[in-house]
Amino acid sequence: MTTSLVELADVHVVHKARSDGLFTRDHVYALTAANLTIAPGETVGVVGESGCGKSTLAKVLVGVQRPTSGTVTHRGADLWTMPPAQRRAALGTGIGMIFQDPSTALNRRLTVRQIVRDPMDVHRRGTAAERQARVTELLGLVGLPKALADVLPGQLSGGQRQRVAIARALALEPDLVVADEPTSALDVSVRAQILNLLLDLKERLGLALVFVSHDIQTVRRMSDRVITMYLGRIVEETPASDVLDRSRHPYTRALFSATPGLLDPIDPIPLTGPVPSATRPPSGCPFRTRCWRADVTCAAAMPEPRGAGGHVYRCHHPVDEEQSTHDLVQEVS
Numbered sequence: 001m002t003t004s005l006v007e008l009a010d011v012h013v014v015h016k017a018r019s020d021g022l023f024t025r026d027h028v029y030a031l032t033a034a035n036l037t038i039a040p041g042e043t044v045g046v047v048g049e050s051g052c053g054k055s056t057l058a059k060v061l062v063g064v065q066r067p068t069s070g071t072v073t074h075r076g077a078d079l080w081t082m083p084p085a086q087r088r089a090a091l092g093t094g095i096g097m098i099f100q101d102p103s104t105a106l107n108r109r110l111t112v113r114q115i116v117r118d119p120m121d122v123h124r125r126g127t128a129a130e131r132q133a134r135v136t137e138l139l140g141l142v143g144l145p146k147a148l149a150d151v152l153p154g155q156l157s158g159g160q161r162q163r164v165a166i167a168r169a170l171a172l173e174p175d176l177v178v179a180d181e182p183t184s185a186l187d188v189s190v191r192a193q194i195l196n197l198l199l200d201l202k203e204r205l206g207l208a209l210v211f212v213s214h215d216i217q218t219v220r221r222m223s224d225r226v227i228t229m230y231l232g233r234i235v236e237e238t239p240a241s242d243v244l245d246r247s248r249h250p251y252t253r254a255l256f257s258a259t260p261g262l263l264d265p266i267d268p269i270p271l272t273g274p275v276p277s278a279t280r281p282p283s284g285c286p287f288r289t290r291c292w293r294a295d296v297t298c299a300a301a302m303p304e305p306r307g308a309g310g311h312v313y314r315c316h317h318p319v320d321e322e323q324s325t326h327d328l329v330q331e332v333s
């Protein structure tokens with residue numbers, strides 16, 4: 001019996017690089033050797049700088065991005081070796097996806113009712129009357145008045161559009177929802193409402209939630225577990241309660257030290273130099289070119305995963321668990 005909803009094993013995604021709209025001979029290493037398990041009911045936050053592969057990871061989890069190599073297992077079945085019809089059924093019903101910008105993710109010519117009903121139509125779920133009843137139920141679940149069922153997305157506010165997208169993602173009762181930057185296109189004033197809605201739905205429906213965001217304080221508050229990515233690699237998985245002051249990867253510490261809103265503000269750990277290109281990642285540990293602890297070992301090989309109990313990190317010179325981030329700021333300067 002399997003206990004995971006989705007499992008990635010040694011997943012790589014390599015794209016052909018583009019330059020001025022043309023493909024070049026270079027390759028972009030968008031995701032490298034990713035191993036990840038999503039369990040029922042948990043909330044997993046994914047953090048990292050722009051271009052580190054967060055969206056690629058989200059797309060692999062929901063099956064819209066086929067890995068270049070490695071396996072993606074959904075409830076114990078290998079997604080990319082199953083027949084296409086079975087894969088479509090597995091993906092369509094088991095996982096809901098919420099995208100960054102609801103104004104582009106929703107078909108402008110369909111009414112709210114048609115948008116929310118669409119997954120049920122595609123997967124032939126229930127009778128016409130049952131689908132109508134489910135649309136009404138879903139609108140209620142996401143806090144939209146029934147009166148909005150027959151309007152077009154263009155007549156809604158950004159927050160209302162994202163509620164429609166959430167209703168659609170829930171239409172087939174998935175047990176996992178993947179939300180890629182679900183609030184970054186919204187006004188600051190409605191972001192908290194949408195986040196609270198997601199948390200509330202997760203509790204009420206017992207969903208697992210994978211939440212990708214630049215806003216790492218929100219990720220920390222919402223998640224059970226935080227995944228840190230750097231240049232296509234998962235470099236650490238930390239219980240969210242430990243991520244600020246007990247994470248072991250220098251990059252996770254640096255990332256979280258730089259965010260405003262901490263109760264006890266600290267000077268951020270300074271990171272120098274640019275993020276290397278994903279077409280030419282450094283040998284060994286990808287973070288070594290910006291890491292104050294790096295030495296020749298780090299250039300020689302990517303560290304093997306270490307740790308246990310839901311806290312796994314890949315670093316040759318991990319931060320001591322007891323070492324405070326304040327201490328690290330001193331260590332760097």
Ligand SMILES: Nc1ncnc2c1ncn2[C@@H]1O[C@H](COP(=O)(O)OP(=O)(O)OP(=O)(O)O)[C@@H](O)[C@H]1O
Binds near residue numbers: 051
């Ligand atoms: N279809 C594609 N073709 C070529 N390169 C791509 C493609 N999709 C993504 N990439 C590249 O892969 C890398 C990872 O991209 P991805 O969108 O997953 O990062 P991200 O962390 O989600 O970034 P952001 O936070 O800016 O959305 C980047 O270097 C990106 O430019």
